[in-house]
Amino acid sequence: MSLKVTRRKFLQTASLAAASVPLAKVVSAENGFVRKPFTPPGSSAGTTTVTxxxxxxxxxxxxxxxKVRDKKLVKLEGNPKSIDNGTAICARGNAGIKLLYDPDRLKYPMKNVGERGNPKWKRISWEEALDECAAKLKAVEEKYGPHGIAMFPHGASAKYPMHFFERAVGTHNVSEASFFQCRGIRDTAYVSTFNTAPGEHVDMANAKAILLIGCHFGENVHVSHLKRYLKGLENGAKLVVVDPRYSASAAKSDIWVQIKPGTDTAFLLAIMNYLIENNKYDKKFVAAHCDGFEEFQKGISHASLDWAAQICDIPASQIKEVAELLAANAPNVSIHPGRHVSWHGNDFQRLRAHACLTALLGAIGVKGGFVKPKGPKVKGISWAKGHHDGAHNLKEMADKYHFAPPGTPTELIRDACITGKPYPIKGCVIWGQNPMQTIPKPQKTVEALKQMDFVMCVDVMPTDITMYADILLPEASYLERYDYIKKGTQWNFADKHEQFISARMPLVEAMFERKDEVWITNELAKRMGHADKIPVNSLEEKVEKELASAGLSIAQLKKEDGIHIQPGKDPYGVSEDFEVLLYNEDIEDSGYPGVPTYIPVEEVPKGFARLVYGRSPVHTFNRSQNNVWLYNAMPVNPVWLNDESANKMGLKDGDEVSMVNSEGVKSTFTSVVKVTPGIRKDTVYMAHGYGSKNPMLTVGKGAGIDDQALITKIAIDPETGCSGMRNNFVKLVKSGKALDIPA
Ligand code: SF4
Structure with a gap:
């Protein structure tokens, strides 16, 4: 099979993602599975537009x-006034309606009268549910202290309750998947280098060259970000994609570096060493803004092109070609910081290398480089700080993970739950997160949950974690509540200097007995003895006060079609005191390498391939698996397998397979093989988030393979405590037989 032939297919996948996908096209995506019924949104006659x-x-x-008709939301569109996403929304954005009206959604408070993991649900009143939650959590607090409660939050609605448990109740034991299984390493690595978290602030729209390491834009879809990237390509930016897989981005690249997974730091070190040895770095920027250049130069001097070529399993000439391309286009180069970067347990060093390369190219504060937009200021309203119990911080007690993001590393919490050391954790609050499919080795999460005195979950949909709740509370969705202040600047901030402020407002009323996070948290707080600390009485009041800090109000925003736009500021330039720590003494003093260092990963054992995973353009991990439109677009997560390997294994495109990992853990469900030359022989790939087990999900249950369940070997990043999740090796199983994957 030639790469050229498959390219078209990959581009199709990418175009699926590129904003506002016609639904008919979505429904016609190929797969070998029977589709579930699809209801078109209906005509636009008699509708009103709600901003x-x-x-x-x-x-x-x-x-x-x-678009609302008879009090029912019939269509979602991008707000034409938006200077961010504009009128475009992606396939998932379109399908929000199917989440709103999903018949499987949580409707009433429920009590589990069966077992955790095998629940039997009984509908109860809010009064009874809140009384029981508060009494059980209070009992844990009184017996074990506030640190006896752990919380796993996710999403905009989880911030207010998270602050309640951290600041009013006083537990440190809060673990956000968005930090400890996703971007936390990136943020702390950049803070340790630039003293600022990077977000995704690279000015790709104005770049002359873009370097993506493991980012697969097109499959990874965030509308205004994708617009920036596509604008850059349209303007002629050279694209380098480093990925073991021929991703949607690799399909658009000038150079595709098909790297061996886990070795990216060696690749980056060799590029930086080459730039220094050949005087191709930005000496003026380094002299003005970089500290520790001598230690840095010495520390990476071993990283020759040949050294990296052997480690990364790519030609030395290709590393040189990339280095030359970056140097030729410097400083207008976007080195993308990535988002989900928790890969191999050596990632802090890799992300430090991203930041150092950006500095060596002088690609900071310039067009096309790392540029922090200057957005408007809006003051958040939440629980007052200062009630933390500092003596029970697990990170400090263990004297580990000195560069961890805010909160507590998940493994420290799970270990304390299971061993009772250094203290027991007996109460658990899970709000909008699904730790069964966000945190690796779910078997360990089950063990941690089973020993709890009390578990409560709050969510919009049932998920695999809600099967472990004692009390399950139904939350209003993002279309039914006030909530988040979205602020920022024009998507292509180089063209126009404008800022915007908007606030989430309900498009329709919440149905059944669903409630928002402020109401639920405040009712809990009153029952747990914290009524005096409640900062606002309603979500609407919270938004109103936050807007007031920017001189706005809900009424004003409504008058302005939901978005206030004001003049912005030129984002370019670097302040004189901006400092880059190429060598960081604090990191070294804490016992880690102060200069970015490559830490080797375990080799793939014979007969196996490394399991890597990524995003689907039409799903948001596990959260959208029950959405019937999105299910129809991509019902399972095909397993990418190298075509030569597939030939030798007797597998063909579309064959149904399951998986087993090197520790003997088998996938519960099956998927299909995608035979392709576009993946290394030592690697298999699939989209993350499939394989739900909750029988309440009548669409998504049993669809595809759950990658997280196969991630049983976790490598914890030593500096940050984040979970490295690409260290597992798998075989494919066909008709009950595990097949060796040829070397
Ligand atoms: S990119 Fe995200 S926020 Fe934007 S429309 Fe798609 S799903 Fe919604």
Whole structure:
């Protein structure tokens, strides 16, 4: 099979993602599975347009308008006034309606009268549910202290309750998947280098060259970010993609570096060493802004092109070609910091290398480089700080993970739950997160949950974690509540200097007995003895006060079609005191390498391939698996397998397979093989988030393979405590037989 032939297919996948996908096209995506019924949204006659929506089908939060007929939302569109996503929304944004009206959604408070993991649900009143939650959590607090409660939050609605448990109740034991299984390493690595978290602030629209390491834009869709990337390509930016897989981005690249997984730091070190040895770095920027250049130069001097070529399993000439391309286009180069970067347990060093390369190219504060937009200021309202119990911080007690992001590393919490050391954790609050499919080795999460005195979950949908709740509370969705302030600058901030402020406003009323996070948290707080600390009485009041800090109000925003736009500031330039720590003494003093260092990963054992995973353009991990439109677009997560390997194994495209990992853990469900030359022989790939087990999910249950369940070997990043999740090796199983994957 030639790469050229498959390219078209990959581009098709990418175009699926590129904003506002016609639904008919979505439904016609290929797969070998029977599709579930699809209902078209209906005609537009008799509808009114409601402004002020903010999408939360993913965290990017595009600005929406809703078309409402007979009090029913019939269509979602991008807000034409938006200077961020504009009128575009992606397939998932479109399908928000199917989440809103999903018949499987949580409707009433429920009590588990069966077992955790095998629940039997009984509908109860809010009064009874809140009384029981508060009494059980209070009992844990009184017996074990506030640190006896752990919390796993996710999403905009989880911030207010998270602050309640951290600041009013006083537990450190809060673990956000978005930090400890996703971007936390990136943030702390950049803070340790630039003293600022990078977000995704690279000016790709104005870049002359873009370097993506493991980012697969096109499959990874965040509308305004994707617009920036596509604008850059349209303007002629050279694209380098480093990925073991021929991703949607690799399909558009000038150079595709098909790297061996886990070795990216060696690749980056060799590029930086080459730039220094050949005087191709930005000496003026380094002299003005970089500290520790001598230690840095010495520390990476071993990283020759040949050294890296052997480690990364790529030609030395290709590393040189990439280095030359970056140097030729410097400083207008976007080195993308990545987002989900928790890969191999050596990632802090890799992300430090991203930041150092950016500095060596002088690609900071310039067009096309790392540029922090200057957005408007809006003051957040939440629980007052200062009630933390500092004596029970697990990180400090263990004297580990000195560069961890805010909160507590998940493994420290799970270990304390299971061993009772250094202290027991007996109460658990899970709000919008699904730790069964966000945290690796779910078997360990089950063990941690089974020993709890009390578990409560709050969510919009049932998920695999809600099967472990004692009390399960139904939350209003992002289309039914006030909530998040979205602010920022024009998507292509180079063209126009404008800022925007918008606030999430309900497009329709919440149905059944669903409630928002402020109401639920405040009712809990009153029952747990914290009524005196409640900062606001309603979510609407919270938003009103936050807007007031920027001289706005809900009424004003409504008058302005949901988005206030004001003049912005030129984002370019670097302040004189901006400092880059190429060598960081604090890191070294804490016992880690102060200069970015490559730490080797375990080799793939014979007969296996490394399991890597990524995003689907039409799903947001596990959260959208029950959405019937999105299910129809991609019902399972095909397993990418090298075509030569597949030939030798007797597998063909579309064959149904399951998986077993090198520790003997088998996938519960099956998927299909995607035979392709576009993946290394030592690697298999699939989209993350499939394989739900909850029988309440009548669409998504049993669809595809759950990658997280196969991730049983976790490598914890030593500096940050984040979970490295690409260290597992798998075989494919066909008709009950595990097949060796040829070397
Ligand atoms: S990128 Fe798509 S899913 Fe994410 S917020 Fe925007 S429209 Fe919603």
């Amino acid at each position: 002020g929506g903010i999408c939360e089908m993913c965290f990017w939060r595009c600005q929406l308008v809703g």
